[in-house]
Amino acid sequence: MSAPIAAPAAVVFDRVTRRFGSGEGAVDALADVSLDIPRGSIFGVLGESGAGKSTLLRLMNGLDHPTSGRVLVGGTDLASLAPRELRAMRHRIGVVFQHFNLVGNLTARANVALPLRLQHRRDPERVAAMLEFVGLSALADRYPAQLSGGQQQRVAIARALVTGPELLLCDEPTSALDTHTTAEILDLLQTTRTEFGTTIALVTHELDAVQAVCDAAAVFERGVLLDTVAVPRTTRQREQRYLDHVRSRLAS
Numbered sequence: 001m002s003a004p005i006a007a008p009a010a011v012v013f014d015r016v017t018r019r020f021g022s023g024e025g026a027v028d029a030l031a032d033v034s035l036d037i038p039r040g041s042i043f044g045v046l047g048e049s050g051a052g053k054s055t056l057l058r059l060m061n062g063l064d065h066p067t068s069g070r071v072l073v074g075g076t077d078l079a080s081l082a083p084r085e086l087r088a089m090r091h092r093i094g095v096v097f098q099h100f101n102l103v104g105n106l107t108a109r110a111n112v113a114l115p116l117r118l119q120h121r122r123d124p125e126r127v128a129a130m131l132e133f134v135g136l137s138a139l140a141d142r143y144p145a146q147l148s149g150g151q152q153q154r155v156a157i158a159r160a161l162v163t164g165p166e167l168l169l170c171d172e173p174t175s176a177l178d179t180h181t182t183a184e185i186l187d188l189l190q191t192t193r194t195e196f197g198t199t200i201a202l203v204t205h206e207l208d209a210v211q212a213v214c215d216a217a218a219v220f221e222r223g224v225l226l227d228t229v230a231v232p233r234t235t236r237q238r239e240q241r242y243l244d245h246v247r248s249r250l251a252s
């Protein structure tokens with residue numbers, strides 16, 4: 001029997017170094033990092049402050065480029081793209097931030113529609129479907145200040161997904177949320193992967209978040225990739241998550 005053919009990685013870091021400054025003051029935010037993020041996975045990027053997590057995300061998003069090495073997204077070296085091509089590529093990548101980054105004077109609905117507007121597109125049905133997907137149809141005409149943190153993050157996720165990205169970058173998406181809301185947002189990320197096949201990079205310093213939803217995680221310290229670990233999904237963990245979910249529903 002022939003060996004199974006591995007699906008191509010959604011993101012490849014090929015010997016990537018990102019150096020800031022020069023001479024004695026130089027800092028390698030990432031030092032010779034090689035990493036594959038499998039297509040359709042939820043991949044954790046774990047590390048303390050200063051580990052290089054944000055730098056890694058900015059490189060995946062094409063907002064920054066390596067000092068040496070290559071970052072491939074969907075097989076394309078981002079540094080090889082002309083500005084126009086890079087903009088097109090970035091439409092295939094959604095981003096969710098720690099502090100939601102919603103536009104305060106736009107309703108939830110208008111926030112979700114924003115990425116389409118920036119592409120000169122209008123698709124109210126798609127916007128409505130995304131709001132329904134994140135469970136916020138009833139609150140679509142509220143402004144961010146009228147929503148809880150968890151609700152705002154749901155809007156941000158709907159906004160990130162509205163263009164149908166194949167890659168979703170999440171930068172500490174639950175760090176500003178309480179435990180219960182964190183679990184709900186992590187569940188939503190899992191549903192996103194299941195429903196749309198989106199590859200999700202989850203940057204966090206929270207080990208619990210990685211254990212709850214990630215298939216694997218890369219662990220960084222001061223720019224160095226210490227290890228890439230598979231996260232075991234035992235039956236026990238699945239049962240426990242289900243029980244936690246049921247209990248929280250009954251309690252609410």
Ligand SMILES: Nc1ncnc2c1ncn2[C@@H]1O[C@H](COP(=O)(O)OP(=O)(O)OP(=O)(O)O)[C@@H](O)[C@H]1O
Nearest residue numbers: 020027028029047048049050051052053054055056
């Ligand atoms: N634009 C920059 N200029 C100079 N140094 C930078 C720049 N961006 C990042 N660094 C340095 O690179 C290292 C990694 O920073 P990075 O922000 O990627 O870490 P992080 O893991 O995201 O940290 P945090 O969790 O605090 O956001 C740090 O030492 C930081 O000071």
